[in-house]
Amino acid sequence: MKAVIVPGKKQGYRLEEVPDPKPNKDEVIIRVNRAALCYRDLLQLEGYYPRMKYPVILGHEVVGTIEEIGENVKGFKEGDKVISLLYAPDGTCKYCKIGEEAYCHSRLGYSEELDGFFAEKAKLKVTSLVKVDSNVPDEGAVLVPCVTGMIYRGLRRANLQEGETVLVTGASGGVGIHAIQVAKALGAKVIGVTTSEEKVSIIKKFADYVIVGAKFSEEAKKIDDINVVIDTVGTPTIEESLKSLWMGGRLLQIGNVDPSQIYQLRLGYIILKDIKIIGHATATKKDAEGVLKLTASGKITPVIAGTVSLDEIDKGFEMLKDKKKVGKVLVKP
Ligand SMILES: [Zn+2]
Numbered sequence: 001m002k003a004v005i006v007p008g009k010k011q012g013y014r015l016e017e018v019p020d021p022k023p024n025k026d027e028v029i030i031r032v033n034r035a036a037l038c039y040r041d042l043l044q045l046e047g048y049y050p051r052m053k054y055p056v057i058l059g060h061e062v063v064g065t066i067e068e069i070g071e072n073v074k075g076f077k078e079g080d081k082v083i084s085l086l087y088a089p090d091g092t093c094k095y096c097k098i099g100e101e102a103y104c105h106s107r108l109g110y111s112e113e114l115d116g117f118f119a120e121k122a123k124l125k126v127t128s129l130v131k132v133d134s135n136v137p138d139e140g141a142v143l144v145p146c147v148t149g150m151i152y153r154g155l156r157r158a159n160l161q162e163g164e165t166v167l168v169t170g171a172s173g174g175v176g177i178h179a180i181q182v183a184k185a186l187g188a189k190v191i192g193v194t195t196s197e198e199k200v201s202i203i204k205k206f207a208d209y210v211i212v213g214a215k216f217s218e219e220a221k222k223i224d225d226i227n228v229v230i231d232t233v234g235t236p237t238i239e240e241s242l243k244s245l246w247m248g249g250r251l252l253q254i255g256n257v258d259p260s261q262i263y264q265l266r267l268g269y270i271i272l273k274d275i276k277i278i279g280h281a282t283a284t285k286k287d288a289e290g291v292l293k294l295t296a297s298g299k300i301t302p303v304i305a306g307t308v309s310l311d312e313i314d315k316g317f318e319m320l321k322d323k324k325k326v327g328k329v330l331v332k333p
């Protein structure tokens with residue numbers, strides 16, 4: 001099969017013909033319906049993910065159809081549509097037992113210790129599988145593990161209440177445009193922040209208000225008390241994100257566009273305003289199932305910047321880096 005391989009640290013990627021994967025006892029083989037490109041892929045190529053084993057197949061977001069199952073696999077059969085968490089938990093530890101498998105010590109990451117999904121087929125451990133109803137389109141399902149399910153988990157951890165106001169930075173990005181929709185689906189009033197005037201119309205389709213500019217906190221506070229900020233950018237926006245929050249506010253820090261940058265936190269902001277900072281990067285099965293229901297009910301519209309084949313993966317990465325694009329870039333092998 002064709003696959004996008006990362007041969008070694010900071011060595012880029014290449015499209016190669018590799019042997020088809022075979023399932024071990026507790027694994028399934030899926031045909032990849034859709035994979036999704038993610039800013040994390042670029043960080044992985046830059047060497048920021050120390051757990052990567054090489055060579056490894058790149059890509060960590062997938063929806064597929066089961067083609068083959070290992071002998072110990074229960075609860076899944078050939079023909080089932082599934083997504084995978086970003087990691088395979090062991091399924092047996094104290095965290096896994098209470099449904100917080102994101103904290104599993106023995107979890108293995110796809111596109112890190114395990115091969116990822118920019119390929120025609122992929123091998124998945126049964127502990128990472130989540131079944132997808134056939135009425136959920138592939139474009140909506142592929143967004144769950146790293147985008148919508150991840151946001152859902154963050155808002156759950158932030159204890160978002162209906163009627164609260166949520167501000168989303170990087171609102172036209174692949175994460176931002178869907179974060180707006182998840183927050184809306186959970187009953188929030190949503191403000192989208194962007195630095196580009198031409199993105200306003202698309203953001204307005206989903207958000208109640210749009211603010212344009214890098215200094216957004218003053219304008220945001222005039223709209224309403226901001227209860228939750230979903231910061232999908234990182235060091236360029238965190239200062240304004242914190243300033244935006246009213247007392248008791250929660251900052252969901254998701255973006256980290258430039259990991260080489262350091263932010264110096266003024267403790268007064270969080271102490272005097274009772275602010276909670278929630279660092280956050282993934283979803284559990286419970287989150288995935290919750291957001292799949294919202295997706296199936298039509299409350300989340302996938303915003304797709306474009307879809308490329310494996311042969312066009314270079315073009316996919318160009319689209320990912322293109323500041324003019326809105327939404328996620330998908331791979332259809
Ligand atoms: Zn991702």
Ligand SMILES: [Zn+2]
Nearest residue numbers: 090093096104
């Ligand atoms: Zn575990």
